[in-house]
Amino acid sequence: MKEIAPGFLDVVRARRSIREFLPDPVPEEAIAQLLEAASLAPSSCNRQPWRFVLVRDRAVLERMGAAVKKRFDELRAAIPAGELTEEMEMFRVFFSFFETAPLVVVACYREMPDLLARIVARAAGPAVSTTEKIHPELQSLSLAVMSLVLAATNLGLATSVTTGPLIAKDELKEIVGLSRHWEIATVAPVGFARGAPGERPKRKDLGQIVSFL
Amino acid sequence: MKEIAPGFLDVVRARRSIREFLPDPVPEEAIAQLLEAASLAPSSCNRQPWRFVLVRDRAVLERMGAAVKKRFDELRAAIPAGELTEEMEMFRVFFSFFETAPLVVVACYREMPDLLARIVARAAGPAVSTTEKIHPELQSLSLAVMSLVLAATNLGLATSVTTGPLIAKDELKEIVGLSRHWEIATVAPVGFARGAPGERPKRKDLGQIVSFL
Numbered sequence: 291m292k293e294i295a296p297g298f299l300d301v302v303r304a305r306r307s308i309r310e311f312l313p314d315p316v317p318e319e320a321i322a323q324l325l326e327a328a329s330l331a332p333s334s335c336n337r338q339p340w341r342f343v344l345v346r347d348r349a350v351l352e353r354m355g356a357a358v359k360k361r362f363d364e365l366r367a368a369i370p371a372g373e374l375t376e377e378m379e380m381f382r383v384f385f386s387f388f389e390t391a392p393l394v395v396v397a398c399y400r401e402m403p404d405l406l407a408r409i410v411a412r413a414a415g416p417a418v419s420t421t422e423k424i425h426p427e428l429q430s431l432s433l434a435v436m437s438l439v440l441a442a443t444n445l446g447l448a449t450s451v452t453t454g455p456l457i458a459k460d461e462l463k464e465i466v467g468l469s470r471h472w473e474i475a476t477v478a479p480v481g482f483a484r485g486a487p488g489e490r491p492k493r494k495d496l497g498q499i500v501s502f503l
Numbered sequence: 504m505k506e507i508a509p510g511f512l513d514v515v516r517a518r519r520s521i522r523e524f525l526p527d528p529v530p531e532e533a534i535a536q537l538l539e540a541a542s543l544a545p546s547s548c549n550r551q552p553w554r555f556v557l558v559r560d561r562a563v564l565e566r567m568g569a570a571v572k573k574r575f576d577e578l579r580a581a582i583p584a585g586e587l588t589e590e591m592e593m594f595r596v597f598f599s600f601f602e603t604a605p606l607v608v609v610a611c612y613r614e615m616p617d618l619l620a621r622i623v624a625r626a627a628g629p630a631v632s633t634t635e636k637i638h639p640e641l642q643s644l645s646l647a648v649m650s651l652v653l654a655a656t657n658l659g660l661a662t663s664v665t666t667g668p669l670i671a672k673d674e675l676k677e678i679v680g681l682s683r684h685w686e687i688a689t690v691a692p693v694g695f696a697r698g699a700p701g702e703r704p705k706r707k708d709l710g711q712i713v714s715f716l
Contacts, residue, residue, distance in 0.1 A: 291533055291658045294517055295510035298657040302650055303541045304507055320504055325713055327515045329706050331649065332664050336704045338712065344570050345716045378619075404589075406670075410581050417642065425641060426666045429688060432645030433652070433664065436544065437515055440653065444511040445504045451545050451646065453639045457619075466716060475642060491549040493542050500538055503558045503679060 301444045306490065308448035309387045311481035315346070316393040320445050324395075324480070327441035331434035334402075334426035340434050343396040344360045350465065355389030357461035358454075362386070365457060385454040391479030395438065396462065398472045399431035431475050439478065448483035451476050506530050514657045519703065522600045522659035524694035528559070529606040533658050537608075537693070540654035546643035547615075553644045555651075556609040556679045563678065568602030570674035571667075575599070578670065598667040604692030608651065609675065611685040612644035644688050652691065661696035 328342060345351055357496065362385050366378050390393050439449045455462060455477045462474055534557065541555060558564055575598050579591050601607050652662045668675060668690045675687055 291530060294514045294657050294659070295508040297508035297539065298511065298514055298654065299536060301507045301511055305543065305545070307545050317504060323512060325709055327512065329709060329712060330515050330518065332520050332652075334516070334666060338707050340712060342713050343716060345712065347716050350716050365619065365623050374622055386517065406578065406653050409587055410578050424666050424669050424672075424688065425638060428638060428641060429645045429648075429664075429666070431641045433649040435642075436646040436649035437653070439545075439646070441511065441515065442649070444507050446507070451642075453547060453637050453642070456637050459637075467714075475637065494551050496538055496542060499542060499553060500555050500557065500678075503556060503560050503563045 301440055305440065305443040306333075306448070306487040307450040308483045308487060309383070309450060310484040311348065311391045311448065311479065312484050313392060314482050316480055316482075320442070320447060321393070323445065324438045324441050328434040328438040331430070331437045333430035333433070337402060337427070339400045339402055340431045341398040341468075341472055342438075343398065343468070344395060345394045347391060351378070351389045351391075351394060353465050354455070354462055357458040357465060358386045360391075361458040361461065363408075366408045381450070381454075384452070385457060388452060388477050388479040389430070389452075391481040393452060393480040395435075395478040395480060396466050396474055396477045397431055397435050397478060398468060398474050399427045400472050401425075401427050430474055435478060440499055442480055446482070447476055447480055449480050451478050469486060476503035514653055516601040518653065518656040519661070520663040521696045521700060522596070522605045522663060522692075524692065524696060525662065525696040525697050526605060527695050529660060529693055529695075533655070533660060534562060534606070536658065537651045537654050537709070541647040541651040543649035544650045546646070547639035550615055550640070550643070551692060552613045552615055552640035553647050554613075554681075554685055556611065556681070558607045558609060558679065559605060564602045564677050567607070567675055568599045570671040571599045571602075574671040574674065585588060594667075597665070601663075601665060601668055601690050601692040604694040606693040608648075608691040608693060609679050609687055610648050610689045610691060611681060611687050612640045612646055613684050613686070614638075614640050638666070641688055647664075648691060653715040655693055659695070660693055662691055662693050664691050666690070 442449050
């Protein structure tokens with residue numbers, strides 16, 4: 291089959307979750323490509339229920355990192371000594387490493403009213419449900435995030451997609467200036483990798499994740 | 504900047520949500536690429552909380568389509584005559600067109616216990632929350648779905664990512680044989696497009712979706 295971009299799968303294979311970054315800034319032309327890739331993702335009813343806050347200001351990143359570390363320490367202190375405190379220390383880095391990247395994408399979504407569900411509920415009462423919450427807006431945003439991540443990888447940029455920082459979600463919302471209508475889904479640092487990544491974490495065999503009918 | 508796959512952004516730009524498919528089957532080597540692309544997506548703690556049911560059996564697709572149409576008719580009947588029934592008829596096709604594709608990917612995820620939240624709650628009670636539910640598993644699955652969709656686009660295949668069929672989520676789960684631990688997040692038809700797509704639905708200006716700090 292003819293490929294639009296020969297080597298596309300090499301981009302997918304090159305993507306790794308990177309947690310250590312050089313201080314070098316992300317070039318402007320790369321940022322433009324990342325944003326184009328995100329904005330062209332499909333979304334539920336083409337509502338594009340997403341916002342991307344791109345943070346490069348070192349002082350803002352430090353405030354974000356400090357908020358996450360403070361919350362981490364509060365959670366750690368809430369756990370009785372000896373119970374998993376060592377494990378928590380091991381995981382500490384996963385919560386706040388994002389702040390060391392030269393660019394952090396704070397990816398946000400906004401839930402929209404489910405109009406069909408509302409109409410049906412108003413007419414027939416809750417007995418006739420449409421479907422349980424399927425979070426189409428969150429799904430749409432995640433599609434856009436992956437588009438952005440692969441566009442970054444294509445340009446030799448390192449990324450990761452992290453939810454750990456959201457232990458301090460309310461604080462982060464305030465620092466980046468989000469109104470209450472928006473939720474942060476993920477925090478994605480972007481930059482040039484410091485050093486080569488280790489071995490890829492093992493993937494499940496396809497037999498475990500795929501079935502055919 | 505040097506690209507791993509020159510033309511990567513052309514894949515992103517070529518992706519459109521397609522709802523009419525030729526009957527031609529999706530080649531096996533394409534399916535292999537789609538699944539590799541999905542399986543290499545990042546996931547929360549590398550848990551890979553996803554399953555993909557690939558449906559090609561026409562009889563199964565017809566059962567799925569029939570279940571969605573039946574549910575659609577039930578919802579439509581629950582709404583008093585005159586109130587939005589015309590609009591609902593307009594939208595009917597969006598719920599069940601998936602069954603006309605030669606391949607339908609039923610993308611599923613499984614929510615995992617939030618261990619940190621459990622430890623903290625057990626130690627300190629609900630007063631110390633970790634974070635509201637951020638659905639990391641659903642996000643992980645959606646990242647994998649976008650990787651699959653772009654891999655398909657790269658090979659000239661048409662896709663769409665749809666949640667409409669989930670009005671019949673329980674019925675679909677039973678038809679494709681999912682256990683209760685798994686949820687369907689989206690139903691993605693894949694095939695060769697019948698005809699060229701129309702104009703791309705308008706995207707928001709970047710100024711509406713991006714801010715810099």
